[in-house]
Amino acid sequence: MSRPTVYIETYGCQMNVSDSELMYGSLAAHGYEAVDTPDGADVILVNTCAIRDHAEQRVLGRLGELRRHMKKGTVMGVAGCMAQRLGPTLLEKARHVSLVVGPDGYRALPQLLEGARSGERTTATSFDLEEHYEDFAPRRFDKVKAWIPVQRGCDYRCTYCIVPYTRGAERSRRLDDVVREVEQVVRDGMSEVVLLGQTVNSYDDGTHDFATLLRAVGRVDGVRRIRFTSPHPNDFSDAVIAAMAEVPQVCEHVHLPMQSGSSRVLKRMLRRYTREGYRDCVARLRAAIPSLNLTTDVIVGFPGETDADFEETLSLVQEIGYEDAYTFKFSLREGTPAERMRPEEFVADEVASERLDRLIAVVRGGARERNLRLLGTRHEVLVEKAARRGEMLQGRTRDFKTVMLPPDGVAIGEYHTVELTGTTGSTFTGAVVRDVPARRPLPVAGAPAPAR
Numbered sequence: 313m314s315r316p317t318v319y320i321e322t323y324g325c326q327m328n329v330s331d332s333e334l335m336y337g338s339l340a341a342h343g344y345e346a347v348d349t350p351d352g353a354d355v356i357l358v359n360t361c362a363i364r365d366h367a368e369q370r371v372l373g374r375l376g377e378l379r380r381h382m383k384k385g386t387v388m389g390v391a392g393c394m395a396q397r398l399g400p401t402l403l404e405k406a407r408h409v410s411l412v413v414g415p416d417g418y419r420a421l422p423q424l425l426e427g428a429r430s431g432e433r434t435t436a437t438s439f440d441l442e443e444h445y446e447d448f449a450p451r452r453f454d455k456v457k458a459w460i461p462v463q464r465g466c467d468y469r470c471t472y473c474i475v476p477y478t479r480g481a482e483r484s485r486r487l488d489d490v491v492r493e494v495e496q497v498v499r500d501g502m503s504e505v506v507l508l509g510q511t512v513n514s515y516d517d518g519t520h521d522f523a524t525l526l527r528a529v530g531r532v533d534g535v536r537r538i539r540f541t542s543p544h545p546n547d548f549s550d551a552v553i554a555a556m557a558e559v560p561q562v563c564e565h566v567h568l569p570m571q572s573g574s575s576r577v578l579k580r581m582l583r584r585y586t587r588e589g590y591r592d593c594v595a596r597l598r599a600a601i602p603s604l605n606l607t608t609d610v611i612v613g614f615p616g617e618t619d620a621d622f623e624e625t626l627s628l629v630q631e632i633g634y635e636d637a638y639t640f641k642f643s644l645r646e647g648t649p650a651e652r653m654r655p656e657e658f659v660a661d662e663v664a665s666e667r668l669d670r671l672i673a674v675v676r677g678g679a680r681e682r683n684l685r686l687l688g689t690r691h692e693v694l695v696e697k698a699a700r701r702g703e704m705l706q707g708r709t710r711d712f713k714t715v716m717l718p719p720d721g722v723a724i725g726e727y728h729t730v731e732l733t734g735t736t737g738s739t740f741t742g743a744v745v746r747d748v749p750a751r752r753p754l755p756v757a758g759a760p761a762p763a764r
């Protein structure tokens with residue numbers, strides 16, 4: 313008998329991408345074959361995100377579409393944060409869904425799917441504070457960089473955010489387990505690792521902090537680039553910053569969510585830092601790592617945000633000079649403390665949209681100006697994948713700039729010294745100037761389902 317097939321579609325953050333890799337790995341170990349199209353798959357899983365209403369609406373629409381790809385006997389399951397948030401109501405909303413499983417429930421996935429294939433409709437949304445899926449062998453899609461979860465859940469309680477409710481309390485993996493996984497990915501031919509956690513720099517396994525973790529990962533032979541996402545400004549201790557500066561593999565890029573430039577709004581968001589505190593964090597990082605590039609997340613239209621508050625956000629964005637920013641309109645999430653804010657404080661959608669447009673223009677304008685100045689400079693680029701369009705290959709500098717390269721004499725997985733020859737304002741085109749000792753070339757990866 314041929315093996316049952318499974319297709320997983322992934323939405324949301326890198327943590328979800330990593331979870332999908334774990335699910336694929338576990339199901340492969342239980343006899344499933346992974347396929348890259350939903351057409352006729354025996355199992356279709358949608359790994360979902362609940363961060364904004366828009367993200368959920370997209371998934372609901374997609375669940376309807378995917379129904380058309382189901383054959384007789386196909387089991388459709390919903391995993392991830394939206395599954396955790398909605399639980400059994402998802403089974404009512406979508407009659408063709410027979411399994412709802414939250415982020416801590418993937419260990420039971422093979423049994424749950426077996427039940428679903430024999431006609432059961434089940435919800436599995438208990439939290440398990442011990443669960444790190446240590447014994448799972450993830451099936452990775454990226455052949456160049458490896459997502460390494462080091463922490464699950466979140467203990468902050470930002471008033472807008474659903475994550476603490478969908479992912480539960482913060483817990484860190486043991487340092488030894490992280491190091492063992494890093495050693496494995498190096499043996500598998502990868503040289504870049506991205507350490508993942510909702511507030512990754514608050515990592516604490518009871519014995520080791522994030523600084524110690526960075527140093528331990530840096531000691532693994534064969535690791536050439538270390539990144540991490542997302543850190544919280546309050547958790548950049550001097551020890552963490554020193555480790556970043558001293559471990560040569562730690563790349564010169566930090567994604568440092570700002571959310572707002574107004575201390576008044578930050579306080580209502582319960583971000584636990586002020587405008588000055590955030591600025592100070594940036595200054596400490598830049599003092600230790602002068603060539604550091606920063607990216608950020610910003611929310612506009614948080615309840616109570618005035619024009620003056622928003623101007624403070626614009627001015628801080630300009631002052632800091634981000635390489636890029638993910639910008640969002642506030643979306644009210646059920647069950648978050650923001651629900652208790654006064655209705656008259658809610659910002660009208662037109663106002664929020666206008667602020668969003670202005671913010672995006674400022675971010676793009678600043679990035680464009682800085683990027684134009686970089687033309688002609690040389691950088692080490694790791695070639696990551698085929699570009700979405702055309703023949704070009706796509707890579708990244710250590711400080712996270714995207715560079716398109718002509719494919720001649722260049723292969724995925726290799727490091728090259730590249731001169732930046734052109735820019736769209738946000739991404740670059742480049743030309744290889746000198747070969748850095750070549751690494752083993754890797755085949756073009758079978759593309760995983762897109763995240764976001």
Ligand code: SAH
Nearest residue numbers: 472473510542569609610611640641642643
């Ligand atoms: N743990 C990360 C953020 C994870 S969510 C951190 O604390 O930095 C990714 C981003 O989504 C957040 O940084 C925030 O900018 C945005 N976001 C979260 N909840 C949101 C909401 N309710 N409405 C709009 N944007 C939101």
Ligand code: SF4
Nearest residue numbers: 466468470473475510
């Ligand atoms: Fe959400 Fe705040 Fe936790 Fe980030 S730190 S996941 S924004 S609650």
Ligand code: F3S
Nearest residue numbers: 324325361362363393
């Ligand atoms: Fe990630 Fe979305 Fe959950 S951002 S943690 S998948 S709510």
